[in-house]
Amino acid sequence: MFIYEKAPAKINLMLDVLHKRNDGFHEVEMVMTMVDLADRLTLHDPGTSRISLSSQSGYIPLDDKNLAVRAARLLRQRFGINRGVHMHLEKRIPVAAGLAGGSSDAAAALRGLNRLWELGLSTAELEDLGAEIGSDVPFCVRGGTALATGRGEKLEALSSPPRCWVVLAKPPINVSTADVYGNLKAAEIAVHPSASGMREALEQSSFEAVCGGLGNVLEDVTLKLYPGVARLKQVMENLGADGVLMSGSGPTVFGLVSKEEKAKRICNGLRGFCEEVYAVRTLG
Ligand SMILES: C[C@](O)(CO)[C@H](O)COP(=O)(O)OP(=O)(O)OC[C@H]1O[C@@H](n2ccc(N)nc2=O)[C@H](O)[C@@H]1O
Ligand SMILES: Nc1ncnc2c1ncn2[C@@H]1O[C@H](COP(=O)(O)OP(=O)(O)OP(=O)(O)O)[C@@H](O)[C@H]1O
CATH class of the missing domain: 3.30.230.10 (Ribosomal Protein S5; domain 2)
Structure with a gap:
C-alpha cells in the first residue's frame, strides 16, 4: 500500500x-x-x-x-x-x-x-x-x-485570507532561523505588528486590511544581515505588489496580489533579479 x-x-x-x-x-x-x-x-x-x-x-x-x-x-x-x-x-x-x-x-x-x-x-x-x-x-x-x-x-x-495570488521570491542565500532569533534584541523592538488587527482583517475577509496589517519583527534582523533581502522587498513593492513581507526568518519575500495579470507581471519583473520565483495561491 x-x-x-x-x-x-x-x-x-x-x-x-x-x-x-x-x-x-x-x-x-x-x-x-x-x-x-x-x-x-x-x-x-x-x-x-x-x-x-x-x-x-x-x-x-x-x-x-x-x-x-x-x-x-x-x-x-x-x-x-x-x-x-x-x-x-x-x-x-x-x-x-x-x-x-x-x-x-x-x-x-x-x-x-x-x-x-x-x-x-x-x-x-x-x-x-x-x-x-x-x-x-x-x-x-x-x-x-x-x-x-x-x-x-x-x-x-482563524478565518482564511481572501483568495489571492502570492508571489514568492527566494534569494540565493540560506538563513539560519537560530541565528536570526539569536541576533534579535526583543526588548528593543520599536513597532509591534498587531495580531488582533490581522485577526479582524481575516474575519472581515478584507484583502486591503490583510495587506495593511502585514508585519514581521524578524525583518529587522535578516534585512540588516542580508541587504539583498531589503532590495528584493523594494523591487517587489516597486513592481506593484499590494502587500510585501519577508516570511518567517527569511530570506523568502512574498507579495500579496489580487489580480492574476499583475502577479504574472511581477513574476516576470523579478526574474532578472532573483532566480527562484513562484506565483501561487493562498490555500486557507
Ligand atoms: C521563524 C518561524 O519559522 C516562523 O514561523 C518559527 O518561529 C521558527 O520555527 P522552526 O524553524 O520550527 O523553529 P525550531 O526548529 O523550533 O527552532 C529553531 C531555533 O530557532 C529559535 N527559536 C525558534 C522558535 C521560537 N519561538 N523562538 C526561538 O528562539 C531557537 O534558537 C531554536 O533553536
Ligand atoms: N525535509 C526537509 N526539507 C528541507 N530541509 C530539511 C528537511 N529536513 C531537515 N532539513 C534541514 O533543515 C534546514 C532548514 O530547512 P527548511 O527548509 O525547513 O527551513 P525553513 O523553511 O527556513 O524553516 P522554517 O520556516 O520552519 O524556519 C535545512 O538546512 C535542512 O538541512
Whole structure:
C-alpha cells in the first residue's frame, strides 16, 4: 500500500516577538497560512524494520537529520512500533527559505505514518508530537490559517485570507532561523505588528486590511544581515505588489496580489533579479 501526503509551504502574515524565554526560545504571536506550493511525500511499508528516505533533491539530508525521518523515529519509539517505512520526498519548496518546508515534511510524515502504521492518533495528538520536532510543525500538522502563540506550538484556528495570488521570491542565500532569533534584541523592538488587527482583517475577509496589517519583527534582523533581502522587498513593492513581507526568518519575500495579470507581471519583473520565483495561491 502506498500513502500520499501533500506538504504545503506556509507564510507568516504577521510575526511578533514578545520576549525571550528562559528556555532560550522566544515567546511569539504569529498568523500563519498555507500556500499551494507543496512537497509530496509517498510512504510505503518496505517489509523490513528499516526507516529510509529518498528524494530527487540534492539539497536536503536523507539521514536522521531530515525532519521526516525524525518524525518516523519519534513515532516508532513512542509507540513501540517495529515496522519500517520507506518515504520518497518530491521536494518543491525551496530549502532554508522561511517557508517551513522541513516542518511541513515532518507533519506529512506524522499524518502519513498515522495511517500506514494504523496508530489512530488524533490531529491534536499529532500536533503535540510535532512540537517535539520543531515550533512550526504543529501548525503544519493542522494546516489552514492560525494564530500561533507560545513558541509557535499553541494554535487557534482563524478565518482564511481572501483568495489571492502570492508571489514568492527566494534569494540565493540560506538563513539560519537560530541565528536570526539569536541576533534579535526583543526588548528593543520599536513597532509591534498587531495580531488582533490581522485577526479582524481575516474575519472581515478584507484583502486591503490583510495587506495593511502585514508585519514581521524578524525583518529587522535578516534585512540588516542580508541587504539583498531589503532590495528584493523594494523591487517587489516597486513592481506593484499590494502587500510585501519577508516570511518567517527569511530570506523568502512574498507579495500579496489580487489580480492574476499583475502577479504574472511581477513574476516576470523579478526574474532578472532573483532566480527562484513562484506565483501561487493562498490555500486557507
Ligand atoms: C521563524 C518561524 O519559522 C516562523 O514561523 C518559527 O518561529 C521558527 O520555527 P522552526 O524553524 O520550527 O523553529 P525550531 O526548529 O523550533 O527552532 C529553531 C531555533 O530557532 C529559535 N527559536 C525558534 C522558535 C521560537 N519561538 N523562538 C526561538 O528562539 C531557537 O534558537 C531554536 O533553536
Ligand atoms: N525535509 C526537509 N526539507 C528541507 N530541509 C530539511 C528537511 N529536513 C531537515 N532539513 C534541514 O533543515 C534546514 C532548514 O530547512 P527548511 O527548509 O525547513 O527551513 P525553513 O523553511 O527556513 O524553516 P522554517 O520556516 O520552519 O524556519 C535545512 O538546512 C535542512 O538541512
